[in-house]
Amino acid sequence: MASYTKAAQQWATFARAWYLIDGKLQPPGKLAAMSVIRLQGKHKPMYHALSDCGDHVVIINTRHIAFSGNKWEQKVYSSHSGYPGGLKQVTATQLHLKDPTAVVKLAIYRMLPKNLHRRTMMQRLHLFPEDVIPEDIRNNLVEELAQPRRIPKRLDEYTQEEIDAFPMLWTP
Amino acid sequence: ERPGSGSGVRRGACQGRFPRWRPPACCAAAGAGWSLGSWGWGAAGPGLRPARSGRIEGKIIEDVKTPTPPNPSGQCPICRWNLKHKYNYEDVLLLSQFIRSDGGMLPRRITGLCLEEHKKVAVCVQMAHRAGLLPNHRPLLPEGHVSKKPKLNRYLTRWSVKSVKPIWKRGPKWCRVPFRVGHPLLMDNINYGQKPVYLNH
Numbered sequence: 001m002a003s004y005t006k007a008a009q010q011w012a013t014f015a016r017a018w019y020l021i022d023g024k025l026q027p028p029g030k031l032a033a034m035s036v037i038r039l040q041g042k043h044k045p046m047y048h049a050l051s052d053c054g055d056h057v058v059i060i061n062t063r064h065i066a067f068s069g070n071k072w073e074q075k076v077y078s079s080h081s082g083y084p085g086g087l088k089q090v091t092a093t094q095l096h097l098k099d100p101t102a103v104v105k106l107a108i109y110r111m112l113p114k115n116l117h118r119r120t121m122m123q124r125l126h127l128f129p130e131d132v133i134p135e136d137i138r139n140n141l142v143e144e145l146a147q148p149r150r151i152p153k154r155l156d157e158y159t160q161e162e163i164d165a166f167p168m169l170w171t172p
Numbered sequence: 173e174r175p176g177s178g179s180g181v182r183r184g185a186c187q188g189r190f191p192r193w194r195p196p197a198c199c200a201a202a203g204a205g206w207s208l209g210s211w212g213w214g215a216a217g218p219g220l221r222p223a224r225s226g227r228i229e230g231k232i233i234e235d236v237k238t239p240t241p242p243n244p245s246g247q248c249p250i251c252r253w254n255l256k257h258k259y260n261y262e263d264v265l266l267l268s269q270f271i272r273s274d275g276g277m278l279p280r281r282i283t284g285l286c287l288e289e290h291k292k293v294a295v296c297v298q299m300a301h302r303a304g305l306l307p308n309h310r311p312l313l314p315e316g317h318v319s320k321k322p323k324l325n326r327y328l329t330r331w332s333v334k335s336v337k338p339i340w341k342r343g344p345k346w347c348r349v350p351f352r353v354g355h356p357l358l359m360d361n362i363n364y365g366q367k368p369v370y371l372n373h
Contacts, residue, residue, distance in 0.1 A: 025325050025327075064325055065325065066324075066325035066326055066327055067325075067326055068326070068327055068328045068329075068353045068354075069326075069328055069329055069330060069351050069352055069353035069354070069373060070326075070329050070330065070331050070333070070336040070351070071326075071351050071373070072324050072326060073333060073336040073337070073338060074336055074337075074338055074339045074351055075338075075339070075351065076338045076339060076342075089338075089340060091338045093322060093324060096322075097322055152261075152262030152264070152303070152305060152327075153262075153264070153305075154264070154305045154306075154307060155264045155265075155268055155305060155306050155307070155308065155309075156307055156308060158264070158265065162265070163265065166265040166266070167238065167239050167241075167253070168236075168238050168269060169241075169249035169250070169252075169253055169255075169266070169269055170249040170269070170283055170284055171236065171238060172282065
């Protein structure tokens with residue numbers, strides 16, 4: 001720190017970083033919790049609510065998120081237009097098929113603090129249904145964050161040696 | 173053909189201590205294994221001769237060398253291998269030993285599991301199927317039938333996908349209708365992390 005000029009130190013402290021999160025087979029709630037921390041800037045020791053220190057977050061593969069339990073069928077997203085008979089209730093499955101980024105977007109929107117900064121932070125969030133990212137965003141990315149959930153291996157992903165090393169528990 | 177409950181000579185020795193379908197251990201532990209063709213007609217039983225008298229051959233096959241389990245005095249395979257509260261839906265290598273090729277569970281009398289472990293394994297197998305961890309254990313579908321259901325990723329699903337209804341009104345915070353995740357039978361599993369296992373989300 002001693003060798004940097006004041007201007008360079010200020011630039012390094014307040015520069016906005018771009019983080020990448022892969023949402024494949026991940027629960028959207030946990031993705032949202034990680035992204036909300038970084039969008040607000042709470043992962044930085046010099047956080048202050050007024051100092052606009054949030055970073056950008058890019059989430060890819062939102063089409064392949066995984067809900068635990070039966071939430072795909074049970075979770076209902078409701079909205080009301082304000083007019084009588086204007087209640088629209090959609091299950092998570094239907095919403096996801098219509099818009100593959102909507103589930104993650106709503107999760108993050110509802111987790112952010114309910115103030116005027118929320119809209120700016122949502123503008124700094126970038127969601128992509130597959131892993132196709134525009135060139136300029138890809139050049140900005142600084143770090144890929146670890147996935148929140150450990151993905152279990154499928155049976156055909158185990159090598160034959162691992163399958164043979166596992167003992168037979170019972171003989172017919 | 174299934175081996176009968178022992179030839180006439182040996183039935184008297186072990187009478188009444190085994191279920192009718194299972195041959196007593198004294199019959200099974202006859203040194204090197206017998207091939208199935210020679211099982212039924214080894215000793216002279218009255219009804220056991222083949223319909224046409226031909227040449228009968230017995231083959232001595234090598235026993236499959238299974239490693240000895242760490243706790244041989246257990247009643248079911250899970251207790252014998254000390255896996256009682258240690259498996260989950262992700263341990264596909266273990267679960268695949270108790271399922272048929274079309275994904276269904278093998279009966280308890282074949283595998284030898286105790287009732288509670290059989291139920292736990294059944295629940296874990298269902299969750300593994302719904303998570304897509306057993307892709308080759310599918311039921312046979314005729315033709316090249318393409319399913320129109322949307323393929324969504326899920327894990328720890330307690331109920332079948334078709335049977336669940338949406339929760340239209342979840343209620344206020346103090347009496348919220350929770351989303352059920354996992355299964356209560358697996359609550360006793362050893363948890364090495366500090367966070368407890370949440371069944372209600």
